Each structure stands twice: as structure tokens, then as C-alpha cells.
Amino acid sequence: MATPKELYYEKRGQIMVKNLLSRHFEAYYCATKEEAVKKALELIPEGSSIGWGGTLTCTQLGLMDALHAGNYNCLDRDQCATPEEREKLQREIFFADYFITGANGLSLDGQMVNIDGTGNRVAPIVYGPQNVLVVAGMNKVTDSLEDAVRRARTVAAPMNKQRFPIQTPCEVTGTCADCKSEGCICNQMLITRHCRPAGRIKFILVGEDLGM
Ligand code: SF4
Numbered sequence: 314m315a316t317p318k319e320l321y322y323e324k325r326g327q328i329m330v331k332n333l334l335s336r337h338f339e340a341y342y343c344a345t346k347e348e349a350v351k352k353a354l355e356l357i358p359e360g361s362s363i364g365w366g367g368t369l370t371c372t373q374l375g376l377m378d379a380l381h382a383g384n385y386n387c388l389d390r391d392q393c394a395t396p397e398e399r400e401k402l403q404r405e406i407f408f409a410d411y412f413i414t415g416a417n418g419l420s421l422d423g424q425m426v427n428i429d430g431t432g433n434r435v436a437p438i439v440y441g442p443q444n445v446l447v448v449a450g451m452n453k454v455t456d457s458l459e460d461a462v463r464r465a466r467t468v469a470a471p472m473n474k475q476r477f478p479i480q481t482p483c484e485v486t487g488t489c490a491d492c493k494s495e496g497c498i499c500n501q502m503l504i505t506r507h508c509r510p511a512g513r514i515k516f517i518l519v520g521e522d523l524g525m
Pocket of ligand 1: 466470471474481482483484488489490491492493494496497498499
């Protein structure tokens with residue numbers, strides 16, 4: 314029997330899908346991680362070139378492992394031997410068939426918020442790769458766009474910052490101080506409110522808590 318949380322996510326997931334479709338995104342709701350990976354592999358044709366930014370959600374799903382194991386050309390920056398090679402690859406991703414990313418915040422009316430340090434994650438969402446696949450746990454969904462921005466800034470970013478060694482106020486306190494530190498990871502904030510060309514950005518919403 315479904316738990317109250319699963320039922321709650323399912324109901325909000327259906328609202329999200331409807332609102333994303335109204336904005337010309339493609340959108341799917343998957344109740345479990347396993348269903349989400351299956352859906353992602355269905356959406357991405359074999360032989361595609363695929364890049365991604367840092368996405369804990371997709372790592373937790375095992376999606377990258379599945380792509381490496383399949384018939385895909387994975388543009389995986391973590392397999393680069395030098396910083397120069399990594400930089401070159403991140404530029405090559407602009408020409409990829411697919412770019413995969415998570416989301417820092419989603420509003421129930423179908424908008425997405427992402428914050429980025431260098432821009433290598435938000436730039437390909439805006440333009441470049443033929444298709445963008447966003448995979449996000451329902452824990453990312455908030456009631457309003459303002460709440461989604463707040464979530465991205467005060468939850469996702471300070472939590473994400475714990476992974477990096479350059480000190481910022483949030484790394485020390487766990488709370489955003491709206492800093493201007495050299496190592497600030499909140500340099501670009503992107504709101505994606507509509508999709509053109511239609512269907513370029515595809516969402517898989519997962520009925521579980523994933524990512525940061
Ligand atoms: S303290 Fe700085 S790096 Fe940390 S979340 Fe706030 S703006 Fe971002």
C-alpha cells in the first residue's frame with residue numbers, strides 16, 4: 314500500500330506534469346527511481362551523445378552508470394585526465410544530443426530554478442544541446458516560484474557548498490549569507506519558465522526524495 318508521502322507526491326506530480334505540459338515542456342511522473350531510469354533510457358535514443366553537469370539526483374538513480382553501460386557516447390567530465398581536457402569537454406557538451414541535469418527548485422506551476430557557480434550547468438539548459446533532460450525528486454517542488462528561488466538559495470546552495478573546499482559563510486554555518494566570497498557558488502541564477510522549441514526540455518519527476 315502506498316504511504317501518505319507517496320500519495321502526496323503522486324498527486325502533486327500529476328499537477329506538475331499538467332502545468333509543465335502547458336508550458337510546452339515534455340513531462341513524465343515516475344513513482345520510483347527504477348521507473349525513472351527506465352523512462353530516461355526510453356527517451357534517449359541509442360547512439361546519442363550525452364553530457365551532464367553535476368547532478369547528485371542522477372548519480373543516486375544510477376543513471377550515469379546505466380548510460381555508460383549502454384550504447385551511448387557519454388561526455389563525462391569526471392573521466393577527463395586534466396583540467397584543460399575537462400574545460401574542452403564542457404564546451405563540446407553544447408553540441409551534444411542530450412544534456413542531463415537536476416533542478417534546485419521547482420514551482421508547482423511548472424517553473425524551474427537553478428543556481429550555478431561557473432555556468433556550465435545552466436548555460437546548456439538555455440541553449441546548445443538538442444535536448445535537455447531534467448530529472449528531479451518531488452522534494453524539489455514548492456508551492457510558488459518565490460519558494461522555489463528561496464529553496465535554491467537557502468537549502469540547495471548551502472548544502473551543495475559542503476562538497477567544495479573553498480570557504481564561504483554557508484560552508485561554515487550551513488546558512489546563506491548572500492556572500493560575495495571568491496569561492497561563491499551562487500553566481501548565476503536561472504529561471505526556466507517556458508520551453509521553446511516545444512519539447513526540447515523534458516522533465517522526469519520522481520516520487521522520492523533525491524538530490525539536494
Ligand atoms: S553564502 Fe554565498 S556561496 Fe553560500 S549559499 Fe549564500 S551566496 Fe551561495
